[in-house]
Amino acid sequence: MSEADWQIQNIWLGMGITLAVFALYYIVAVISNKKTHTSADLYLAGRSIGPVVNSLAAASTWMSVATFLGVVALIQQLHLPFVYMWIQLILSVPLLVLLYGASLWRSGVYTSVHFVQMRYGRSAGYLAAVWMLLIMLMYMIGQFIGIAKVFEVLLGLPYTPSLIISALVITGYITVGGMKGATYNDAIQMVIMMVALLVPLAAILKQMGVAGYWFPPLGYGDLTDVLLERLPTFFDLKYEPRFYLALFVALTLGTLGLPQLAQRVLTSSSIRTARRVVPWFCLWVGLMFLGTYAMGFAGVYHFASIGETLTPEAADKTTLLLNLAYNPEWVSAFVIAGVLAAGVSTIAGLMIGIATVVGHDIVGSFKPEMPEIKKLRWGYVALAGTGVVSMLVSLDPPAFLITSIFWAFGLCATAVTPMVVLGVWSTRINFWGAIFGSTVSGLLYIALSPYVFPDFSIGSGLIAKLGYSVALITVPVGFILTILGSLAAERAFAGVAAGELSRAQAMVEGMHGWATVTRERYNGVQWLLILCALWVPVLIWGLQPW
Incomplete structure (x- = not known):
């Protein structure tokens, strides 16, 4: 043409x-x-x-x-x-x-x-x-x-x-x-x-x-x-x-x-x-x-x-x-x-x-x-x-203009979304878990994408080129590491974690519109562990050969 x-x-x-x-x-x-x-x-x-x-x-x-x-x-x-x-x-x-x-x-943040x-x-x-x-x-x-x-x-x-x-x-x-x-x-x-x-x-x-x-x-x-x-x-x-x-x-x-x-x-x-x-x-x-x-x-x-x-x-x-x-x-x-x-x-x-x-x-x-x-x-x-x-x-663009867009979505779902969503709904998510989960899962996403280390990319052909298939591995990893890392840090640094938990409780309660701060609404651990369990089969499925 x-x-x-x-x-x-x-x-x-x-x-x-x-x-x-x-x-x-x-x-x-x-x-x-x-x-x-x-x-x-x-x-x-x-x-x-x-x-x-x-x-x-x-x-x-x-x-x-x-x-x-x-x-x-x-x-x-x-x-x-x-x-x-x-x-x-x-x-x-x-x-x-x-x-x-x-x-x-409600919290007045910009981004x-x-x-x-x-x-x-x-x-x-x-x-x-x-x-x-x-x-x-x-x-x-x-x-x-x-x-x-x-x-x-x-x-x-x-x-x-x-x-x-x-x-x-x-x-x-x-x-x-x-x-x-x-x-x-x-x-x-x-x-x-x-x-x-x-x-x-x-x-x-x-x-x-x-x-x-x-x-x-x-x-x-x-x-x-x-x-x-x-x-x-x-x-x-x-x-x-x-x-x-x-x-x-x-x-x-x-x-x-x-x-x-x-x-x-x-x-x-x-x-x-x-x-x-x-x-x-x-x-x-x-x-x-x-x-x-x-x-x-x-x-x-x-x-x-x-x-x-x-x-x-x-x-x-x-x-x-x-x-x-x-x-x-x-x-x-x-x-x-x-x-x-x-x-x-x-x-x-x-x-x-x-x-x-x-x-x-x-x-x-x-x-x-x-x-x-x-x-x-x-x-x-x-x-x-x-x-x-x-x-x-x-x-110097890729052949398909949509390639870089898909890749960006996958990285955001992996490295940013877990610490934002979990931070809004749980006071137990802390600095250590957020940093650990975001860093490891984000770097893993980049390593498994076809643009940095092609030999480690997930899938082949179109599946690999679009770049987002790796999200089936890295997004579960992001959520699981953020949750488990937070709970582990809470035990390892009990004194510091207690102060951060108290500050997080006041912030999270206020973000959800509660005038009186309690220690019950967003402090549970069970639902976090259930969420981890739900991500496990997705992770296992994503790890299977494509």
């Missing part, structure tokens, strides 16, 4: 729509900048966002460019029916709010790293910060790769110039607007995404002869029989059950530790508002994920019909190729605006998350008495620096 097959012929049309959209983003950013007076405004939008706007922003942050490009590419390239994937993805924000979102809101620092101490906070910076950097690489691919289509430029232009433009508006600007822009971007995906997809399905084209998330079903005649194995589960369980463990539990979604909960004006984000979020994400699957399904049908096989690089452009094949160029240009919105919104959340970790959780811990104006300056420097570093790392 040549470049002429996937480039818009009228470059000015695409440029016009894209410039108009980014002009809107910059206007919102400038207006928000005028309302940013403190570090809380910069990082948490002053805790003033309502449920509908926050749900749109959370959904937009969660979508990422992988929704438009990466997952569609996997469906196209591997013929995997990814419908099952959406179920566990939609669980992410409800579980986040249920397991610790409201508790962290999950900030919580780790308050709960276990400064050293544990630094460890969590190191993991989080690595996780978000890998996550952001996938977004920048996708954005650069869109600029390739838009401008006909090679990958590297496309990456540099897109990174500078995006970094500029996010740095100016801060969290408030990012939140309102993310809400706008979610609306653009839904329109840019579902309306052109309806037109494509109509031209394919689909009766239910008017509701794309389900209308593609009319193509099932015809597709099965050409690809009888499309709906087969092509990998063993562990492949799908690992996807659930890595992506669902990985989301719980990611700061860009946790911060969406923390920007809410109240706990009630934060809880009301959940149903709206599920609605927006459900529509988008089902629409994405329908787009991937339509892509498989289209290229099977014309007898063409796409390379991984071309598969990443399936959404754009379908629109160029079936819709007018101006529609394709608007779809590009939707893809840009998907990538930009996630990058915004990640950049805000990294800036908060650097400016507030790291720099702020060294200089807690720093004047507010200096905190703001450090925040802006961190935002700009994040964009530049991510751009540099993205210069």
Whole structure:
């Protein structure tokens, strides 16, 4: 497939729509900048966002460019029916709010790293910060790769110039607007995404002869029989059950530790508002994920019909190729605006998350008495620096843009989620257990991934390349070591542990809204041991040869 097959012929049309959209983003950013007076405004939008706007922003942050490009590419390239994937993805924000979102809101923290620092101490906070910076950097690489691919289509430029232009433009508006600007822009971007995906997809399905084209998330079903005649194995589960369980463990539990979604909960004006984000979020994400699957399904049908096989690089452009094949160029240009919105919104959340970790959780811990104006300056420097570093790392990307994203989720589920979730619900989890569990499981995840020590990677072929299958080993190890390490340290350092337990009791009780501190609500050991026992069969299954 040549470049002429996937480039818009009228470059000015695409440029016009894209410039108009980014002009809107910059206007919102400038207006928000005028309302940013403190570090809380910069990082948490002053805790003033309502449920509908926050749900749109959370959904937009969660979508990422992988929704438009990466997952569609996997469906196209591997013929995997990814419908099952959406179920566990939609669980992410409800579980986040249920397991610790409201508790962290009460405690007044800025990020999950900030919580780790308050709960276990400064050293544990630094460890969590190191993991989080690595996780978000890998996550952001996938977004920048996708954005650069869109600029390739838009401008006909090679990958590297496309990456540099897109990174500078995006970094500029996010740095100016801060969290408030990012939140309102993310809400706008979610609306653009839904329109840019579902309306052109309806037109494509109509031209394919689909009766239910008017509701794309389900209308593609009319193509099932015809597709099965050409690809009888499309709906087969092509990998063993562990492949799908690992996807659930890595992506669902990985989301719980990611700061860009946790911060969406923390920007809410109240706990009630934060809880009301959940149903709206599920609605927006459900529509988008089902629409994405329908787009991937339509892509498989289209290229099977014309007898063409796409390379991984071309598969990443399936959404754009379908629109160029079936819709007018101006529609394709608007779809590009939707893809840009998907990538930009996630990058915004990640950049805000990294800036908060650097400016507030790291720099702020060294200089807690720093004047507010200096905190703001450090925040802006961190935002700009994040964009530049991510751009540099993205210069040599993997073939599939979704690879680095999956890897990041698995590492977060392994090294961050256990000490955050367990620290919210048990006073018996302490500094030693958190450090021990996070360090060992995190290093084990890196060692068993295919990118550092290939000879030790779990599985082979695609299973190894996607990198998240190792989560079936490392996530159980993370939970088990955090729990058993805490209980062992409690016995070994009885005097010190008693003081930490008392401090943890006051903090945990307050986080859950109890006015009177007791020693009974979150002090049990039995449920922790039961949780360890439940993870053991998962660990044993994960250790079996793939």
